Amino acid sequence: MKHTDIKEILEKKHTGESLTVCGWVRTSRDSKNMAFLELNDGTSLDRLQIVINKEVIADVAPFMKLGSALKVEGKVVPSVAREGGVELDADSIVVLGDCPADYPLQKKRHTLEYLRTIPHLRLRTNTFNAVFRVRSVLAAALHEFFQSRNFVYVNTPLITGSDCEGAGEMFRVTTHGYKTDAKTEEEYYATDFFGKKAGLSVSGQLEGEVCAMAFGKIYTFGPSFRAENSNTPRHVAEFWHIEPEIAFADLNDVLALAEDMFRSVVGTVLKKCPTEIDFFEQHFEKGLHQKLEDAIKEDFAILDYTDAIEILKNSGETFQYPVYWGCDLQTEHERYITEKHFKKPVFVINYPKEIKSFYMKQNPDGKTVAASDLLVPGVGEIIGGSEREADYDKLLSAMKARNMDISAYKDYLELRKFGSTPHGGFGLGFERILMYVTGMSNIRDVILYPRTVNNLY
Ligand code: 4AD
Ligand code: MG
Numbered sequence: 001m002k003h004t005d006i007k008e009i010l011e012k013k014h015t016g017e018s019l020t021v022c023g024w025v026r027t028s029r030d031s032k033n034m035a036f037l038e039l040n041d042g043t044s045l046d047r048l049q050i051v052i053n054k055e056v057i058a059d060v061a062p063f064m065k066l067g068s069a070l071k072v073e074g075k076v077v078p079s080v081a082r083e084g085g086v087e088l089d090a091d092s093i094v095v096l097g098d099c100p101a102d103y104p105l106q107k108k109r110h111t112l113e114y115l116r117t118i119p120h121l122r123l124r125t126n127t128f129n130a131v132f133r134v135r136s137v138l139a140a141a142l143h144e145f146f147q148s149r150n151f152v153y154v155n156t157p158l159i160t161g162s163d164c165e166g167a168g169e170m171f172r173v174t175t176h177g178y179k180t181d182a183k184t185e186e187e188y189y190a191t192d193f194f195g196k197k198a199g200l201s202v203s204g205q206l207e208g209e210v211c212a213m214a215f216g217k218i219y220t221f222g223p224s225f226r227a228e229n230s231n232t233p234r235h236v237a238e239f240w241h242i243e244p245e246i247a248f249a250d251l252n253d254v255l256a257l258a259e260d261m262f263r264s265v266v267g268t269v270l271k272k273c274p275t276e277i278d279f280f281e282q283h284f285e286k287g288l289h290q291k292l293e294d295a296i297k298e299d300f301a302i303l304d305y306t307d308a309i310e311i312l313k314n315s316g317e318t319f320q321y322p323v324y325w326g327c328d329l330q331t332e333h334e335r336y337i338t339e340k341h342f343k344k345p346v347f348v349i350n351y352p353k354e355i356k357s358f359y360m361k362q363n364p365d366g367k368t369v370a371a372s373d374l375l376v377p378g379v380g381e382i383i384g385g386s387e388r389e390a391d392y393d394k395l396l397s398a399m400k401a402r403n404m405d406i407s408a409y410k411d412y413l414e415l416r417k418f419g420s421t422p423h424g425g426f427g428l429g430f431e432r433i434l435m436y437v438t439g440m441s442n443i444r445d446v447i448l449y450p451r452t453v454n455n456l457y
Contacts, residue, residue, distance in 0.1 A: 001071070007043035009076055015086055018075045021048060022096065024124060027107075028064040035060040039070065045130050045275050049079065049087040057090060066106055067099035067124070112445050119449055119457055127283070130276040131446055134269055134438055139430070141268035142221065142242055145261050151244060152215040155222060156204030161196055162408045164206050165357055169226045170199035171237070200225035203427060204243050205359075206412055209388060212245035212423055213415050219244040221430075229453055233442040234331070234379065236431065237451040245425035251361070251370040251387040254424040255302065255347050258374055258383055261428070262345070263296045269437050270296070276438075285439025291377065292437065294344065301346040303337070305329075305368065308348050311341055328355045329373075334380035345376045358398045359412075361387040361424075372426070379436050385426020392416035 003020040023041035033054050038047035050072055052060055063070060071094045079085035104110075104118055105125060115122035122128050146153065159173050175193040182188035189197045204220040211218040224241040244257060270277060270292055281288045303311075312323040312333055321330040329337075329348070338346045350368040353360070360369035374383035389395040395416055399406055406413070434446040444450035449457055 003071070005043040006039065006041045006046075006048045009048055009086060009088070010044055010046050012086055014076050015078065016076065018073070018091070020071060020073050021050075021088065022069070022071050023048070025063070025066055025068050025070060025099075028066065030060055030064055035064070037063060037070075039072065040124075040129070042129065045126060045133070045279060049082075049085075050074070050090050050093075051080075051087050052090045052093070057093060062095050062098075063093050065099050065101070065103075067103040068095060069097035069099070070094065071096055112442065116444055116450075123448075126279065127445075130273075130279050131434070131438055131440060132448075134273050134276050135430075135434055135446065137272050138265055138269055138434060138437065139221070141265040141272075142261070142430075144268070145264045146217075146219045146244065149217070151217040151219045152211065154204075154208065154211045154215075154218050154220055156201070156207035156211075156220050156243075158201050158223065158225075159194075159198055160201040161194070161198055162206060162412075163199070164201065164203040164359075166402065166404070167202070167228075169202055169228045171225050171227045173198040173200060202226055203241065205245065205425065205427065206409075208243050208245040208425060209415060209423065210411070212247045212425070213419070213421070216247045217244070218246075224427075231453050232331070233444075234432065234435070235452070236443055236447060237453070239443075239447070240430035242428040242430060243425060245423065247421050247423045249387070249424050250422055251349065251372060251424060254385050254387060254426055255349070255372060258347075258372075258385065258426050258428075259300050262300075262374070262383075262433075265433070266292050266437060267296045280439045284441070285378070288439045295376075298344055300374070301342045301344060303342075303346055303348050305348055305351045308333075308337055311337060315341070326352050326354065331380045334373075334375045335377075338375040338380070339377045343377065345374060347372050347374050353398075356386070358402050358404060359386070359388050359395070361389045362394055362398065370424075374426075376436050378439070378441070379432050382432040382436060383426050383428050385424065387422065387424035390416060390420045390422050392420070 003022045004014060006021055006023060008014060021039060023039035025037055026040045026047050027038040029036045035052040037050040039050055040047045072090050073092045074088040074090040076086050077089055079087045105121060163170050180188060182191055201224060203224055208218055208220055220243045223238055225238055227237060228235060277289055309323060309325050315336060317336060319332050349372045350363060351371045352367060353369045356369050356371045360371045362369055370387040372385050373381045376382050431443045431446050435443060440446050
């Protein structure tokens, strides 16, 4: 069906032309001699005003229903009411898909909670139109950032036999039914599809390291799965994960890469999505624009975990979770540090080894590892990364101390035997950075079908 994108018409690339547009009716107004429609086709947040002269089209009633899909032929002319704008004088209109009055998205503004119950329709609202365009632009910006710096894009497996983060949050993958003949756990897995226990990957990092040891600089961009039972506004069971891994690099290089990437992609969104950012500023986060402008200008803070604990202890705040050296930072702690103390993005580095993963580089103090989380205002942790332990013996002893099944990590250990080099990387939660740039405060509103505990819509 030949037609022109509304985005192009609003950019005034077709003024004076006669053409066809297709879209859904967002507003309609019928007056004595004229009728007006606003049509949106999803190519922009803005709508195109369609002006109907009743001397040209007498019966306008079939075109007035919100949500119906129309095809309109007409001429693009300068707008009468909106200075500098354009509108379409309709010559003929065809209803492609009628929309009866029980269409849920009538004029009244709905809550985000209600819209989550209609995921197949919520995308037609301004909010989700804006969220998903920013999501698309941000994804392309991330690829562009890495591609332009000679990173190789790799696709790591989603079904895996090893648990990267070791936090016991893996979904199982099985073809066994409700009943099996297995008498023991061993027999159960031995008779399953892979002949051993399998799960959905929580991270592509271990395979990412394999790739970095060959290609130097790599990144992944795909889904990761976490079966953590946390019903929070920041957790979903299936999220999109960007994981760069770089060889010949220490923790400082990892931080520099993360900061560079963050700045670059936020800058691209500011440049390419000004209408959407204005929309979010108006409806969801006052000061969003300034926050993003500042984030791409100012250096991020770098804070030692040990100093973070002191800041929290001296904050005068009452936290729900106690603060002591060795505690894992909770969202309330992270948000105090980034929102109240520094008021900007903060890298916390050198965490106690007990609360971090086995693969992180052990610092000379014997107590901490070269890990880093990036905390940002409004969200908290958005990136988790580290320099990796590149020494065979040290890695092996860290794994033994955690009672890990060494045989499952044979290849991973061998990377430390054959041409090992200092290396590191990080994982960026795609939905978390989307929350940051859009000001949406619930992760369920930046992903198409949020998978959460007890919810598989
Ligand atoms: O901090 P995490 O667990 O780190 C890793 O998985 C490392 N293997 C990454 C690496 O070094 N290559 O996860 C990384 C990021 C978090 O900072 C967060 O942004 C996001 O992934 N994330 C989640 N996002 C949404 N829902 C969840 N349940 C998430 N779990 C982690
Ligand atoms: Mg983390």
